[in-house]
Amino acid sequence: MVSNTPRKRDTPNFLLPCWQRSVRKRRNCDRIPLPGFYSEYVGPSLGESMRGLVICVCTVLLACCGFSAQSTSSAKPPQAEQSTGADSALQKMFEAKIKTEWEALKNKDKKAYGDLLADDYQGVEVDARGERNKIQSINEVPNLNVYNYNLWGFKLTPLGPDAAFVVYEVTIQFPPKSVMRYSRIYVTELWVKRGGQWQELHYQETNVK
Incomplete structure (x- = not known):
């Protein structure tokens, strides 16, 4: 019988934690889109890290936008x-x-x-x-x-x-x-x-x- 779980030597280094977890506990990992059959397996720790990174980036962007809007509203054009x-x-x-x-x-x-x-x-x-x-x-x-x-x-x-x-x-x-x-x-x-x-x-x- 052919296993649906990727072999360790075929697994990229950044997916090894997920591979090990799937082998030990026989549970599927969180899914996010990746090329090929690796798109089916991404570890929860990687997914959580990516979500944290996205939240951090969004927070920084919102802060920058707020500062830019405040600066624009407070500054009067010279002509005005x-x-x-x-x-x-x-x-x-x-x-x-x-x-x-x-x-x-x-x-x-x-x-x-x-x-x-x-x-x-x-x-x-x-x-x-x-x-x-x-x-x-x-x-x-x-x-x-x-x-x-x-x-x-x-x-x-x-x-x-x-x-x-x-x-x-x-x-x-x-x-x-x-x-x-x-x-x-x-x-x-x-x-x-x-x-x-x-x-x-x-x-x-x-x-x-």
Whole structure:
């Protein structure tokens, strides 16, 4: 009768433990795919070692992937940092211009106010009197009664290198003897850059209750 167990001299050295175990205990070994009839016999110790090696390799790969993902998420591209810095500087510049605008209205300074407006400026206020051009808006400055003001909720949306959309809220305080002491207004402004200078092109007020 021909034995199904490979002879010792035909067995590679790395399979000898399995061969010896199969001869002594007459039990089949764990099976993993190998060329030829040796594919039927691989010792449990070898199989366990290979499984341990696979687990170790997978653990190392997962750790490397996690570190790489963390490094990628924490590092900001240089272009993103430059863009954030430019937007921050632009916002501060517009905040300063709007502060100058309201200081001019408070102090009834026609020249300072007019220097901020584009020649084709148009403004709409909450008094329901319709649109005003640059000349009309400047001429109304002496008649304003802005006693004090508070700006907040400033938001800037760049519309390219030469245009920007600005929104904010202002609480206007009128003189002590005025019938109405306070007015809260939501303001939208469109600014354009012409000849290297930023100018206000459109102004729109909306009452907030």
